Amino acid sequence: MTAFARRARASAGRLHPELSLVSYTLLGHLEERGGCRATDLAAHYALDKSTVSRQVSALEGAGLIERRSDPQDQRVQVLHLTAAGKEILAQVTASRRVAFRERLAGWPEEDLRRFAGYLQRYNAAGGGLDPEPEPDPGTAPEPRPAPSRA
Numbered sequence: 001m002t003a004f005a006r007r008a009r010a011s012a013g014r015l016h017p018e019l020s021l022v023s024y025t026l027l028g029h030l031e032e033r034g035g036c037r038a039t040d041l042a043a044h045y046a047l048d049k050s051t052v053s054r055q056v057s058a059l060e061g062a063g064l065i066e067r068r069s070d071p072q073d074q075r076v077q078v079l080h081l082t083a084a085g086k087e088i089l090a091q092v093t094a095s096r097r098v099a100f101r102e103r104l105a106g107w108p109e110e111d112l113r114r115f116a117g118y119l120q121r122y123n124a125a126g127g128g129l130d131p132e133p134e135p136d137p138g139t140a141p142e143p144r145p146a147p148s149r150a
Helices: 002-015 021-033 038-045 049-061 083-104 109-125
Strands: 065-070 073-081
Touching: 021 038, 021 049, 021 073, 021 083, 038 049, 038 073, 049 065, 073 083
Parallel strands: none
Antiparallel strands: 065 073
16 A cells, blocks of 8 residues: 555656646545645545645646635635646646556456445545445446555
């Protein structure tokens, strides 16, 4: 598991110099949710609010996210991806998918299904994170980055 985490952190820097694994994970969450508050990010990933605050500041400074007032409560600031954030996230996601496909290319279909099932089981046992939907049993699942607790 340590080697897996170390490889994930190292690959994030190679894919895009501005995007750490934590940054990539937060951008992906914002895209999936259509935006959310920084406190929601902290709660979802069990991160300290100060850690999320630093990441959010860096992502804002890079022009990858922006704050918008919540239309239902003007006191609340919701984080959203900018056009540049969406573009970089798409580039990094595409690069990660290529890397996953290359690494798993020789695996038999049944091994891929078992591996995906084991990863889901492992992630579900971690608690605190939203469970992922079950993959369609007729297709190999699309690999997804693991959330960081850094």
